[in-house]
Amino acid sequence: MKPLIAFLIVVVIAMIGYNLFTFSVDETQKAALLQFGEIVRIIEDPGLHFKIPFIQAVTYLEDRVINYDIQPLDVYTADQKRLAIDNYAIWRVGDPQRFIESTGGRLNNAQGRIDEIVFSDLRNILAGHTLDEIVSEKRSDYLQQVTELSREKLADFGIVLIDVRIIRADLPTEIEQAVFERMRSERLRIAAQLRAEGEEQAREITSSADKEVEIILATALKDAERVRGEGDAQALEIYAEAYNQDPDFYRFWRTLESYQVALASDTQIVLSSDSDYLRFIESMFDK
Amino acid sequence: MSKFIDRLLDPDSRREEGQPQVNLRRLPSAIGWIAIILVIGIYLATGIYTIGPSEEGLVKRFGAYVGTVDPGLHYHLPAPFESVVAINILEVRKVEIGFRTVSPAPNARYQTVETEALMLTGDGNITHVEIAVQYRVKDATMLAFNLINSGEIVKQAAEATLREQVATRTLDETLTGLRDTIGIDVMTALQGFLDSYETGIAIDNVQLQTVKPPSEVVAAFDDVNSALQDKEKLINEASRYALDLVPRARGQAQEITNQAEAYKQTRILGSEGDVARFVEVLSKYELGPEVTRIRLYIETMEQILPSMDKIILSEQTDGLLKLLNLDTAGGGQ
Numbered sequence: 001m002k003p004l005i006a007f008l009i010v011v012v013i014a015m016i017g018y019n020l021f022t023f024s025v026d027e028t029q030k031a032a033l034l035q036f037g038e039i040v041r042i043i044e045d046p047g048l049h050f051k052i053p054f055i056q057a058v059t060y061l062e063d064r065v066i067n068y069d070i071q072p073l074d075v076y077t078a079d080q081k082r083l084a085i086d087n088y089a090i091w092r093v094g095d096p097q098r099f100i101e102s103t104g105g106r107l108n109n110a111q112g113r114i115d116e117i118v119f120s121d122l123r124n125i126l127a128g129h130t131l132d133e134i135v136s137e138k139r140s141d142y143l144q145q146v147t148e149l150s151r152e153k154l155a156d157f158g159i160v161l162i163d164v165r166i167i168r169a170d171l172p173t174e175i176e177q178a179v180f181e182r183m184r185s186e187r188l189r190i191a192a193q194l195r196a197e198g199e200e201q202a203r204e205i206t207s208s209a210d211k212e213v214e215i216i217l218a219t220a221l222k223d224a225e226r227v228r229g230e231g232d233a234q235a236l237e238i239y240a241e242a243y244n245q246d247p248d249f250y251r252f253w254r255t256l257e258s259y260q261v262a263l264a265s266d267t268q269i270v271l272s273s274d275s276d277y278l279r280f281i282e283s284m285f286d287k
Numbered sequence: 288m289s290k291f292i293d294r295l296l297d298p299d300s301r302r303e304e305g306q307p308q309v310n311l312r313r314l315p316s317a318i319g320w321i322a323i324i325l326v327i328g329i330y331l332a333t334g335i336y337t338i339g340p341s342e343e344g345l346v347k348r349f350g351a352y353v354g355t356v357d358p359g360l361h362y363h364l365p366a367p368f369e370s371v372v373a374i375n376i377l378e379v380r381k382v383e384i385g386f387r388t389v390s391p392a393p394n395a396r397y398q399t400v401e402t403e404a405l406m407l408t409g410d411g412n413i414t415h416v417e418i419a420v421q422y423r424v425k426d427a428t429m430l431a432f433n434l435i436n437s438g439e440i441v442k443q444a445a446e447a448t449l450r451e452q453v454a455t456r457t458l459d460e461t462l463t464g465l466r467d468t469i470g471i472d473v474m475t476a477l478q479g480f481l482d483s484y485e486t487g488i489a490i491d492n493v494q495l496q497t498v499k500p501p502s503e504v505v506a507a508f509d510d511v512n513s514a515l516q517d518k519e520k521l522i523n524e525a526s527r528y529a530l531d532l533v534p535r536a537r538g539q540a541q542e543i544t545n546q547a548e549a550y551k552q553t554r555i556l557g558s559e560g561d562v563a564r565f566v567e568v569l570s571k572y573e574l575g576p577e578v579t580r581i582r583l584y585i586e587t588m589e590q591i592l593p594s595m596d597k598i599i600l601s602e603q604t605d606g607l608l609k610l611l612n613l614d615t616a617g618g619g620q
Contacts, residue, residue, distance in 0.1 A: 004316055004319045004320055004323065007323065008323070018367070024349035024350040024351075024367065025349075025350050025351075026347070026350035027347060027350060027351065027352050027428075027431070027432040028431075028432050028433075029350070045351070046347075046349075046350045046351035046352065047348070047349050047350060047351035048348075048349035048350075048351075062435075063432075064432065064433050064434055064435050065433050065434060065435070065440070065484050065485065065486070066435060067435075067436070067439060067440045067443055069443065087447075088443045088447070090440070090484050131411075132411060135407040135408075135409065135411070135454045136409055136454055136455065137409070137451075137454060137455035139451055139454060140451060162483070162484055163480065163483065163484065165443075165444065165447035165448075165451075165480075166447060166450065166451075167443055167446045167447050167450070168402070168403075168406075168446070168450065169407065169450070170402075170405075171407070171413075176413065177503075179411065179412065179413055180413065180501065180503045180504050182412075183412050183413070183458070183500070183501075183504045183507065184503075184504045184506075184507040185507075187504065187507035187508055187510060187511050188507055188510060190511050190514070191507075191510045191511045191513075191514035192514070194511065194514040194515055194517070194518045195514050195517050195518060195521075197518055198514075198517055198518030198519070198520070198521035198522055199521060201518075201521070201522050201525065202521040202522055202524065202525035203525070204525075205522065205525035205526055205528070205529050206525045206528050206529060208529070209525075209528060209529030209532050209533055210532070212529075212533055212536070213532055213533060213535075213536035216533070216536045216537055216539075216540045217536055217539060217540055217543070219540065220539070220540030220541070220543040220544050221543055223543075223544055223547065224543045224544055224546065224547030225547070226547075227544070227547035227548055227550070227551045228547050228550050228551060228554075230551055231550055231551025231552065231553070231554035231555055232554055234551075234554070234555045234558070235554040235555055235557065235558035236558075238555065238558040238559055238562050239558050239561065239562060241562075242562035242565055242566050242569075243562075243565065245566070245569060246569055246572075249569060249572055249576070249580075250565065252580060252583070252584075253565065253568065253583065256583055256584065256587040257587075259587055259591050260587065260590055260591055263591050263595065266594070266595070266596070267595045267596065268595070268596040268597075268598065269592075269595050269596065269597050269598070270597075270598045270599075270600060271597055271598065271599045271600070272599075272600050276584070277584070277585070277588050278599060
């Protein structure tokens with residue numbers, strides 16, 4: 001029985017001793033050892049640490065990066081436009097002593113401080129710039145200024161401000177509607193322009209086709225007249241060449257030919273009896 | 288049974304086998320020891336743990352990180368001495384901005400979150416962008432010991448980065464050719480921020496899901512598209528008209544040309560024909576011009592006179608007295 005009881009006593013003493021004289025600090029934490037409310041030791045290294053029981057108490061602090069979504073706030077820009085800005089701050093506990101002294105080691109208190117300081121710095125910096133500048137690529141520079149200003153102030157609270165960024169910068173509803181209206185009219189203008197351009201090109205195409213057609217036909221007619229002329233000229237040349245061999249005979253021949261056409265039937269003709277052809281009739285009467 | 292246990296626990300019992308009453312007296316102590324060994328065994332067994340195939344185990348001793356273990360069955364000293372944090376380092380996690388997946392694939396359904404999706408562009412317009420960010424753990428100790436909520440920090444940083452990037456672009460750039468660069472630029476900038484926060488997170492990719500004009504002005508943007516179509520249509524119709532007209536005109540021109548050519552050839556051939564007859568006759572005429580002339584003359588008279596009304600006036604009858612109507616005279620006979 002005795003060894004069993006002895007063993008159990010040892011175990012219990014070890015457990016009580018562990019709880020009274022030591023404490024462990026996690027990788028995600030820092031700790032401060034307080035003696036009658038006063039900080040006597042800051043523990044930044046995780047692991048097992050010793051304390052004096054009953055006299056000293058441990059306060060644990062968050063040692064991880066905290067992303068704090070700051071409440072959206074209204075900011076007036078240099079050109080008197082209102083922006084609803086939703087931003088976040090990335091921070092962590094830097095100096096545990098100062099942090100505990102100024103916030104009592106409570107995250108809520110710390111975030112209240114961050115709210116106030118980042119609010120005012122953001123408001124001050126953005127008030128110096130126009131809306132266009134704020135929504136442009138210069139935004140990163142402004143945020144850098146805010147971060148640096150606030151970081152300096154928050155260092156007094158043992159807070160390390162890592163970064164401040166704007167999650168969202170929304171225009172007030174009435175300005176948003178104005179923007180939509182402008183976008184709409186701009187698109188309608190573009191649409192009208194596109195349609196007009198279509199008309200322009202279409203007319204250009206059709207009219208140039210019409211022009212081409214007229215030119216093609218006129219050219220063809222011109223060439224046709226020339227060709228006809230050539231035909232006439234060549235015919236003339238052929239006639240002239242042949243008939244010039246004996247113009248006298250041609251006159252005779254052609255006249256006779258034309259009689260056959262020109263003096264058609266049912267023509268009344270008065271012939272003199274001493275004409276070449278009827279000469280012999282006269283002589284017949286004479287006999 | 289109890290004897291066996293007794294012997295096992297107490298080596299002296301073998302020597303004192305003849306005194307069973309001694310064994311009986313020791314029995315409660317034996318049960319106590321068995322209970323303690325059981326408790327110690329169970330306590331020690333709580334240190335057995337497994338690390339999944341995609342996980343890394345971070346071992347802490349009194350809260351301080353002492354080492355990393357690979358997947359498999361492992362043992363650590365039980366609480367309060369050691370503990371283990373298992374971190375899935377292969378899992379690809381996802382953050383959605385501007386939309387939420389209501390039900391996953393297949394039959395995926397998504398819901399748009401307008402307040403997240405609408406953002407200002409560099410030229411003072413508003414655009415609608417939805418992105419999905421996929422990320423992984425690249426440093427398990429950083430993630431485990433430095434972050435409280437990794438999803439939230441990635442989401443906030445991604446949203447801020449996306450807005451900063453869109454603000455450097457014009458509306459048209461976000462909607463057309465340059466839109467794909469948004470994803471790449473967001474990824475680069477976001478990785479930079481997350482590294483500066485010492486998060487131990489690696490961004491795998493940033494996927495641009497939807498980029499479109501805000502729903503309030505979508506009709507006007509659609510009208511631009513339909514205007515573009517109208518423009519194409521007008522041009523196509525005009526081209527069709529031109530393509531229909533010009534070849535026809537060319538055909539017509541060819542027709543005119545051909546007709547002219549035909550006229551020309553007809554004239555030439557006709558004249559050649561006319562001339563050929565004359566030339567033939569002329570060649571024979573030269574054999575006896577006088578006789579041929581007379582013959583041609585008389586032949587012609589023969590051809591033309593029969594069908595004509597003829598009045599012959601004689602020189603010697605002094606005027607019209609000796610008028611002779613040959614037809615009437617002929618008819619009277």
